[in-house]
Amino acid sequence: MAYQHITSDLKDGVLEVVLNRPDKLNAYTAIMGEELADAFRRADADDEVRVVLVTGAGRAFCAGADISAGADAFDTTSAAGSASFGDVSKGPRQGSGGGFVEAIYECRKPSIAAFNGAAVGVGLTLTLPMDIRIAAEGARFGFVFARRGLVPEAGSAWFLPRLVGLPQALRWCLDGALFPASEALAGGLVSEVVSAEELLPRARAIARSIADNTAPVSVALTRQMLWRLSQADSPAEVLKIDGRMAMTLGAGGDVKEGVAAFLEKRPPNFPGKVSADMPRGYPWWGE
Secondary structure, eight states, X not given: OOOSSEXXXXXXXXXXXXXXXXXXXXXXXXXXXXXXXXXXXXXXXXTTOOEEEEEESTTEEEOSBOOTTGGGTTOTTSHHHHHHHOOGGGOTTTTSSTHHHHHHHHOSSOEEEEEOSEEETHHHHTTTTSSEEEEETTOEEEOOGGGGTOOOOTXXXXXXXXXXXXXXXXXXXXXXXXXXXXXXXXXXXXSEEEOHHHHHHHHHHHHHHHHHHSOHHHHHHHHHHXXXXXXXXXXXXXXXXXXXXXXXXXXXXXXXXXXXXXXXXXXXXXXXXXXXXXXXXXXXXXX
């Protein structure tokens, strides 16, 4: 698929995806949403991809939905609104652009968002299904929906409280004001704030550490376990899953290699492939 509103480049296991409408501050469109979904689904299927890193071109990460059409920008019954969001009545896989939420959440590869500048509205919520978020010092954030007469979208009413807690989610969403990177850090939205010059090197270093030192199958399982089991009603539910997975993996080649590499003080070379070696019992949430 040839992309119009993003770029993607795979190097040494790290797929760098760039939101690429710098003249529009990378404002979101339905095309961008569909392309993000495609990039993440391709990453999920490609064993060469170990980590997905997402950032923005130019001085913004994503300034939110493209509202250049004016008052009709969010009206999905109009041509202008359809260009930004498609027909949401058709569901996330049929033209709304919303399929990126599902694609990111279900991807078996970890993802990193590197906020190089403003991330507002959907430009921020599209990163909530990602796993690690870091920001440049000058980045600004905003869940501005209430100030536009909208509600939080892209599943953010589910993701955001899990990431930062309900009180903080309410504070940011009910007010809708912009806030700086320091507040995003204090509130738990990002894990660290660095200078603009350090942002991509730091994001790449995190991606490199994952790609070089972890087992792909283990990371895929760990990501889904943390996302899906953190809100379980009791640890008993989790123990049924993690015990079964631990025993299955313990008899496999990845664990043998991981222990051998540790004892021999060398980098690991894990044989397991996400495309072919996910253990029996995965996915458990369909049971």
